[in-house]
Amino acid sequence: MFYLHTELMKTQKDVQQMIQDRIKKIQDVKHSAGVRKINSEKEKATHVEIFTDLIRAIERCQTELLEMMEEQQKAAEKQEEELIEELEQEITELKMRNTELEQLSHTEDHLHLLQSYSSLHRAADTRNWPEISLKTQENLETLRRALNTLKDTVEEKITQTELKWKQQYAVDVTLDPDTAHPKLILSDDGKQVRCGDIRQELPDTPQRFDYCPCVLGKEGFSSGRFYYEVQVKGKTDWDLGVARESINRKGKITLTPGNGFCTVWLRKENECFSLSLKVKPQRVGVFVDYEEGLVSFYDVESSSHIYSFTDQTFTDKLYPYFSPCPNYEGKNSNPLIITPVNYNK
Numbered sequence: 001m002f003y004l005h006t007e008l009m010k011t012q013k014d015v016q017q018m019i020q021d022r023i024k025k026i027q028d029v030k031h032s033a034g035v036r037k038i039n040s041e042k043e044k045a046t047h048v049e050i051f052t053d054l055i056r057a058i059e060r061c062q063t064e065l066l067e068m069m070e071e072q073q074k075a076a077e078k079q080e081e082e083l084i085e086e087l088e089q090e091i092t093e094l095k096m097r098n099t100e101l102e103q104l105s106h107t108e109d110h111l112h113l114l115q116s117y118s119s120l121h122r123a124a125d126t127r128n129w130p131e132i133s134l135k136t137q138e139n140l141e142t143l144r145r146a147l148n149t150l151k152d153t154v155e156e157k158i159t160q161t162e163l164k165w166k167q168q169y170a171v172d173v174t175l176d177p178d179t180a181h182p183k184l185i186l187s188d189d190g191k192q193v194r195c196g197d198i199r200q201e202l203p204d205t206p207q208r209f210d211y212c213p214c215v216l217g218k219e220g221f222s223s224g225r226f227y228y229e230v231q232v233k234g235k236t237d238w239d240l241g242v243a244r245e246s247i248n249r250k251g252k253i254t255l256t257p258g259n260g261f262c263t264v265w266l267r268k269e270n271e272c273f274s275l276s277l278k279v280k281p282q283r284v285g286v287f288v289d290y291e292e293g294l295v296s297f298y299d300v301e302s303s304s305h306i307y308s309f310t311d312q313t314f315t316d317k318l319y320p321y322f323s324p325c326p327n328y329e330g331k332n333s334n335p336l337i338i339t340p341v342n343y344n345k
Contacts, residue, residue, distance in 0.1 A: 046164075050157045057153050061146040068142060160303040166287040166296075169225040170341035173217045173320050179207050179249070180215040184324070187335070190218070194335035195327045209249045213323055220245055220317030225289045228320060229300055229341055232266065233282045234334035237325035239265040240284055242295055245317040262295040262309040263321060281306065283339065290314050 174190035182199045186192070195213045204210060232238050239255060241263030248259070255261040266281070284306070285298040293312035298305055327333040 057150055159305050163298050163303055166227050167341050169227045171226045173228045173338050176216050176218040181209040181213045183213055184215055191338045192335040193322055193324050195324045211251050212253050215322050217320035220319045222317045223290050227287045229283055229285045229339050231283050231337040231339050236332045237267055239263050239323035241321050242288055242318045243321040264297045264307050
């Protein structure tokens with residue numbers, strides 16, 4: 001009887017726990033629903049703002065094109081009026097000349113005929129009258145430029161939305177001094193790195209880069225999504241991205257996915273990952289989706305996409321990767337700076 005009572009109490013306790021679990025689950029669901037509703041409203045507002053901007057851009061392009069065509073029409077009408085006025089004046093002069101010639105044809109004074117004819121005789125009129133038409137080809141080119149501008153605006157708005165979404169996965173990245181090349185100088189807070197001139201006396205551990213001026217972040221990621229931003233302002237050369245934990249850290253390294261690196265780099269101040277960019281990046285955002293095998297890079301200031309590695313297969317940890325590159329006698333002495341992510345850019 002005591003055993004049955006004990007079992008009954010245990011079962012009752014289990015049922016009560018199950019009730020509490022379900023109450024908590026209901027609270028979690030309600031909280032998630034509330035958060036989702038807030039996020040959904042924010043997303044709706046963002047999309048409405050984007051479409052409103054695009055509609056305004058379309059209307060502005062349309063207005064500018066129509067105004068240009070109206071100006072062309074007025075210019076053509078003015079040209080037509082001037083040409084008609086000129087032709088009418090010439091017709092009047094030609095009629096007078098024709099009358100004089102008619103009168104001259106009846107004269108019997110040969111000397112007068114010879115003198116008058118020489119003054120009235122003119123070479124045949126071979127004038128080419130100007131063609132007056134609207135500049136259709138020019139209008140088409142203007143329309144093409146307007147549509148290309150609109151396309152750029154659409155892409156910029158999409159990238160802004162995409163970047164804002166990815167910024168929610170921001171992580172706190174700190175540099176790992178145990179991986180830093182001996183010439184690299186790290187700030188005390190682990191947020192800045194620059195290349196010095198002197199090779200420091202540091203232990204040559206397996207984790208440390210010994211040839212290339214590189215350093216990794218302290219924390220590795222083996223799942224999910226993460227995002228961080230790095231200021232590259234004032235630098236002529238730099239490397240950024242992520243590296244697999246299993247990369248070779250000794251001797252020369254080649255920055256390719258096959259060697260475990262997904263990176264972009266700047267060389268000669270204007271070549272980024274062998275791509276010519278319209279604007280030199282000042283701050284670069286790095287986004288990683290581990291499961292999707294995606295690594296994307298963004299110019300944060302202009303909200304533009306730089307490059308993406310897709311369809312990668314990650315199995316080991318990924319670490320943020322940084323190289324300030326040699327300082328080239330002070331020409332590239334500015335540090336790489338890991339900066340806080342501002343969601344309201």
